[in-house]
Amino acid sequence: MKSYQKLTTDSTQVPEAGEDNVDGRPLCHQKLSAWWLGGGLLMVAALLSGVTVWVLGQIWWSQHGTPPLAKCVSIPEDLRFDCYPERNTVVTQELCEARGCCFVDSEQSSGSTNGVPWCFYPPDFPSYTLGSVNETELGLVGFLTRKAKAYYPKDIEKLQLSVEFETDTRLHVKITDATSPRNEVPLEVPPVTKKAETPYIPLSSPRRTVLLNTTMAPLFFADQFLQISTLLPSSYLYGLGEHRSNFLHSLEWNTLTFWARDVPPTESFNLYGVHPFYLVMEKTGAAHGVFLLNSNAMEVALQPAPALTWRTIGGVLDFYIFLGPDPNLVVQQYQQVIGFPAMPPYWGLGFHLCRWGYGSSNETWETVKAMRNFQIPQDAQWNDIDYMEGYRDFTVDSQKFGALPQMVEDLHKHGQYYVMILDPGISSTQPPGSYWPYDEGLKRGVFINNTQGEPLIGKVWPGLTAYPDFSNPDTHQWWLENLNRFHSIVPFDGIWIDMNEPSDFMDGSSEGCSQGKLDNPPYGLNPCSTRESIGTSAHYNLHNLYGLMEAKATASALIKLREKRPFIISRSTFPSQGKYSGHWLGDNRSSWKDMAWSIPGMLSFSLFGIPLVGADICGFSGSTSEELCTRWMQLGAFYPFSRNHNTQDEKAQDPPAFSPAARTTMKEALxxxxxxLPYLYSLFHRAHLQGDTVARPLFFEFPKDVATYSIDKQFLWGRGLLVTPVLDPGVDWVVGYFPRGLWYDYYTGSLVNSSGENLKMAAPLDHINLHIREGTILPTQKPGCCTVISRGNPMRLIAALSQNANAWGDLYWDDGESLDAFAKGDYSYLVFNVTQNTFTSAVLHSNVEATHVTVDVLTVYGVGEEPKIVTVNGKEWPFSYLTNQVLTVSDLQLSLSQGFSIQWK
Known part of the structure; x- marks a missing residue:
């Protein structure tokens, strides 16, 4: 441990961000360096070295008092870490220096004042000192002690630092109170029993990057204020949701708040969910990720150093660091901690239609019939809160929606499904004995209580409401019984859980906000939080978990009710939500800007392990135009979760509501x-099995191509299908970036041989540009009116050959709805290959479902010369060949459950 001792006693050895060595040796030869996690001890130096610098700083400033102006001015502006981040406070020199910090106003700075803090920490601001360190089975444990009192109340003097090397690509670092327990998120992380090995990296390794460097600003750990900062190895930062922003975050003095909130998607606001996870693309093309497991209100301050500061008002500092080095692997490693997403039912990937304002079950039914009449694919019909009686959960308006049970029965007869909305707020104003959900919930004590131990009363759609406490297991049983009672009347298939931040139209409750410490933290991040759970943890700690806890209770109930895979879409989300639900991006607007914003939103949730995601197609609020809705239907056809939804008192925006030309274009997109869908379903299987992304940013496949790092107007499905939508009005062309390689037009097979460039493409109103990446085989199927029909139709396989004439693809197939189909072996899995002018289909696992499907057509893009002969399983077969190098073999009628070979010479 000699190098460990040196790193924690000599502050001159701490590397700057991106520096290549610590004690004279290349980083790739140091177990205790800060740049690579694979060996376990490698991250410790960054944290412990930082602590040592703070200790030396404490000694210096305790002797010298207020830092001199000259030394303060010498700190570069982008390295000034805010010492007075409190909002709505005018920071004066007196306030700043009372904290022992530097104060440099705009007249003393270089003139760049846009976001640069005037009050910032001097180089050696006092913090914690490291005490004894001992090895444990998986890593190290040590203690940190504060020598000087900090300026936040109830400063915790002694902390415990634990470092666990859980896998070769994952480090777990936790800092918490050494003497008293604090709130921790009850995340079910798979146990680790074997200590990770510590491999050395070859000298040829290009990855010489400091992943974290906490030496630039102090650590704070008070009862209601925790703060830690780090330099970042590059400015390519992603994640940190839920916010409306570009996929690539701006580090120009940008602060992101994390507190689940009911607010229409708006720039610079915290939105419905909380995901304190980020991914960084390093300068070498490698990637790493960091996850702070904390459910309290927090914020992340970004600055152009590049650097990042975490601030939270409760809990502990519980970090997971993921090495990658590929961005796909980072997301997989993250999901190994939070859990892989659930496998959706096949019908859940079809097209969904909804609006708030149908007015009646008959009007809803007529919309479904119009879709059928025009033969427009649709799998699910939804209703918003207007189906309820007085907006009360588990009720039906018998006058306007009296035919709802018959409508649902009709949907089922046509192979379609019904999804209804539920809000968590339970009406509390009905006469006793008249509303079972509230009466029974009151009797069982399942509601969130106020500080006096009585049900907290807020206000949502029904009016005054109580809120179920989904952290209480008794609430899950009550929720199941309510769903069961309603299901016996309206046999719904899926549930849409809304308003579950939880939303409250009042400030706190009907009694207002209390003056307790939870409603008035020293660092004013937290909105009024007088709700108290019936358990031991306050709403102060659980607010951000509410949507997750409701989704978990709802998924459990649906499984018991239907004994099939649950389909749930939730507005509020938290890490591990993908195990229970998908997500839609909230109450957007019918505008071109909102359509464009949906792509970075979708890609962000791909990082968060919630692949079943999409935005309200054509926009929720406001009235769409025919052009906008046409373009949005084309884009929305490639959301993993595809739903058209709009609000009441606006004109209808379902496909039958538009002109024949627009309706036809929308139908063709669907x-x-x-x-x-066979390709999409296989992508979801990989997401469920190992945490792959479904909708994927381009840089995930081209991490060495820096030009892809900021692209959020295009995206991929998996590795092989590039989507380039039109996002602007009045144009019949679009510019898209094509990374280096061969790309084939999805429709025609025409070739784009790109050197890595932007290309202008024709995009008339009836066309969305799709391109298949070289080396990809796509399983496709003749579309039907719904998935029940399309799943039985013949398949067409499209092979897009690489420059060396190879291609690969796969297909996962099961019955589309059974629980644990993969685990039980009730599935088929096929691998497709092209090599040496031969297409092969190998069945690696088979079940009875696959015997009902045939492969009818094989299309091969990029066949350089016209074949003289084509054989199918050794038998000569007719074919067609086009001058754009497209080979088509038809009328195959090959069983999907049996391997086959097609050769051309």
Whole structure:
């Protein structure tokens, strides 16, 4: 441990961000360096070295008092870490220096004042000192002691630092109170029993990067204020949701708040969910990720150093660091901690239609019939809160929606499904004995209580409401019984859980906000939080978990009710939500800007392990135009979760509401989606099995191409299908970036041989540009009116050859709804290959479902010369060949459950 001792006693050895060595040796030869996690001890130096610098700083400033102006001015502006981040406070020199910090106003700075803090920490601001360190089975444990009192109340003097090397690619670092327990998120992380090995990295390794460097600002750990800062190895930062922003975050003095909130998607606001996870692309093309497991209100301050500061008002500092080095692997490693997403039912990937304002079950039913009449694919019909009696959960308006049970029965007869909305607020104003959900909930004590131990009363759609406490197991049983009672009347198939931040139209409750410490933290991040759970943890700690806890209770109930895979879409989300639900991006607007914002939103949730995600197609609020809705239906056909939804008192925006030309274009877009559902379903299987992304940013596949790092107007499905939508009005063309390689037009097979460039493409109103990446085989299927029909139709396999004439693809197939189909072996899995002018289908696992499906057509893009002969399983077969190098073999009628070979010479 000699190098460990040196790193924690000599502050001159601490590397700057991006520096290549610590004690004279290359980083790739140091177990205790800060740049690589694979060996376990490698991250410790960054944290412990930082602590040592703070200790030396404490000694210096305790002797010298207020830092001199000259030394303060010498700190570069982008390295000034805010010492007075309190909002709505005018920071004066007196306030700043009372904290022992530097104060440099705009007249003393270089003139760049946009966001640069005037009050910032001097180089050696006092913090904690490291005490004894002992090895444990998985790593190290040590203690940190504060020598000087900090300026936040109830400063915790002694902390415990634990470092566990859980896998070769994951480090777990936790800092908490050494003497008293604090709130921790009850995340079910799979146990680790074997200590990770510590491999050395070859000298040829290009990854010489400091992943974290906490030496630039002090650590704070008070009862209601925790703060830690780090330099970042590059400015390519992603994640940190839920916020409306570009996929690539701006580090120009940008602060992001994390507190689940009911607010229409708006720039610079915290939105419905909380995901304190980020991914960084390093300068070498490698990637790493960091996850702070904390459910309290927090914020992340970004600055152009590049650097990041975490601030939270409770809990502990519980970090997981993921090495990658590929960005796909970072997301997989993150999901190994939070859990892989659930496998959705096949019908859940079809097209969904909804609006708030149908007015009646008959009007809803007529919309479904119009979709059928025009043969537009649709799998699910939804209703918003207007189906309820007085907006009360588990009720039906018998006058306007009296035919709802018959409508649902009709949907089922046509192979379609019904999804209803539920809000968590339970009406509390009904006469006793008249509303079972509230009466029974009151009797069982399942509601969130106020500080006096009585049900807290807020206000949502029904009016005055009580809120179920989903952290209480008794609430899950009560929730199940309510769903069961309603299901016996309206046999719904899926549930849409809304308003579950939880939303409250009042400030706190009907009694207002209390003056307790939880409603008035020293660092004013937290909105009024007088709700108290019936357990031991306050709403102060659980607020951000509410949507997750409701989704978990709802998924459990649906499984018991239907004994099939649950389908749930939730507004509020938290890490591990993908195990229970998907997500829609909230109450957007019918505008071109909102359509464009949906792509970075979708890609962010791909990082968060919630692949079943999409935005309200054509926009929720406001009235859409025919052009906008047409373009949005084309884009929305490639959301993993595809739903058209709008609000009341606006004109209808379902496809039958538009002109024949627009309606036809929308139908064609949905038919493309339904054709590609076998491919999409296989992507979801990989997401469920190992945490792959479904909708994927380009840089995940091209991490060495820096030009892809900021792209959020295009995206991939998996590795092989590039989507380039039109996002602007009045144009019949679009510019898209094509990374280096061969790309084939999805429709025609025409070739784009790109050197890595932007290309202008024709995009008339009836066309969305799709391109298949070289080396990809797509399983497609003849579309039907719904997935029940399309799943039985013949398949067409499209092979897009690489420059060396190879291609690969796969197909996962099961019955589309059974629980644990993969675990039980009730599935088929096929691998497709092209090599040496031969296409092969190998069945690696088979079940009876696959015997009902045939492969009818094989299309091969990029066949350089016209074949003289084509054979199918050794038998000569007719074919067609086009001058754009497209080979088509038809009328195959090959069983999907049996391997086959097609050769051309």
């Amino acid at each position: 038919e493309i989606r339904y054709s590609l």
